Amino acid sequence: MDDEQALNHAVTPSPAGDDASPGRAMRVAAALQAKGGNEFAKPGSIVEVxxxxxxxxxxxASRLLALMILTAGGDAWEDRPHRMRKADIRRGHKGNERISDMLEELHRTLFAVDDKSWRGKKATLRFSLISSSREEVEDEAGAEAGWIEWEFTPEARKLIQESETYAVLNRQAVLGFRSTYALKLYEVGALRxxxxxSLWKGDMTALRALLGIAPDVYKDFAQLRRKVLEKAKAEIDQLAHFRVEWREIRQGRTVTxxxxxxxxxxAPEQIATVDEIARHSAGRKARREDEVETVAVEAVTQAAVAALVSKDKTGAGEVTFPTGTIRFGSDTLAAIGRSAGGGWDIDLIADAYRAQMGERLAKLKGAKLIASWTGFCESFLARRGRP
Known part of the structure; x- marks a missing residue:
């Protein structure tokens, strides 16, 4: 039984007549959530809004919405709050300021779908996706501190509940996109x-509505092609489980x-994609364009770390763990953090290390400290995955 058949088996429709039962999208979301891993289902009704x-x-904000859908899983349609750790949103950034901005942006952004009025006439329904949110603001020690809580609006929950179609997305791919237009086109491609x-066709108004391109941005199609389409294609071809091509249909010299x-x-391309999204984003553009990587975490090899360790062992003093940043004045510790930490902010890892070690850290130095710090960085990466 392949994955598609397994999912079909896992999401057998509920008995007819149960008005409170979710549609296929939520049943697939629940199955993927139970399965674990990086894949999650986003309802087609939300992709196409x-x-x-x-x-x-x-x-x-688009990434945060995707993480909200992932976290809520098969319960996204239910009238109840959902919760997520701030650490899962920050992805290695130490500050929480951007989380507040993202939540506020989600609150004030309006979406639209075709609907019927109370008289049965065609109408446009405008609504927000989240109705309320709570963000913990008290400072706590430890990297895991801080949560947000939110509720989807009744309109959003109705769309989510009734959706029979869905896009299966990869969490690491979603977090890897650097263009909001690429992320949106990725979701549309996965849904279709x-x-x-496999085809989507529309005029310029439909294209702008699809990708969320403002009317006063990229008015010249040559600029839209260069700034939106070409960049989106490059990222999707590198990070998605599919490729995208487009055809321009003209009337005279005008693209209509x-x-x-x-x-x-x-299969070989799929394997290459899995390998790519598991790597740190540093150097991704260079890899995409077949250029030599000049900045990448992978450039710090184990041999280089070993050389630094040897240097510290024979130096004037043994390595000790600093109380402040490890970026300056401790080349060995910083190099190990970059190499074994998988791309996470090395000071973030250092804070978590200090919290775990407590008073024991003052007694560690030299080779024992280096071995302990290396093991912690590796376990930190194993627990959290790559940022």
Whole structure:
């Protein structure tokens, strides 16, 4: 039984007539959540929801929304609060300021769907996706401190509950995109491939609505192609489980329509994609463009770390763990943090290390400290995965 058959088996429809039962999207979300791993289901109704004219979500807010959908899982349609650790949102950044900005952006952004009025006439429904949120603001010791809590609006929950289609997304890929347009097109492509509808076609107004491109941005199509389409394609081809191509349809010299084609990657390409999203984002653009990587965590090899360790052993004094930043004045500890920490902020790892070691840290020095710090960095990465 392959993964698709297993999911179909796991999401057998509920008995007919149960008005409170969720649609297929939520049943798949629950199955993927129970399975574990990096894949999660985003309801097709939420993928296809349109921004109100002149509004769109930033990349960071779009990522937060994806993480909210992932965290809520098969319960996203229920009328209850959902909770997430701030550490799962920060992804290595020490400050919480951006979390407040992202929550406020989600609150004030309006979305629109086609609906019916109370008289049965065609109408446009405008709504927000979250109705309320709570953010812990008290400072606590430890890297795991701090949570947010939110509730989806009744309109959003109704769309989520009734959705029979879904896009299976990869958490690491979602967090890896650097263009909000690429992330949106990734979601659309994943949804259409699941529907076995590999083509999307629309005019310029539909394209802007699809990707959330403001009317006053990239008015010239050559600029839109360069700033949006080419960048989105490059990121999707590198991070998604499919490739995207597009065709420009013209009337005279004017581009009037766009046709996207989404094509699943073959097995070798899939493996390369899995390897890429597991790597740190540093150097990703260079890898995409086949350039030599000049800045990458992988450049600090185990041999280099060993050389630094040897240097400290034979130096004037043994290595001790600093009370402040480890970025300056402790080359060995910083190099180990970058190499074994998988790309996490090395001072964030250091804070967690100090919290775990407590008073014992003052007694550790030299080779024992280096061995302890290396092991902690490796376990930190194993627990959290790559940022």
């Amino acid at each position: 349109k921004f109100v004219k002149g509004q769109s979500l930033s990349l960071t 491939l699941h529907r076995r509808q 329509e766009i046709e996207f084609r989404f094509e699943p990657k073959d």
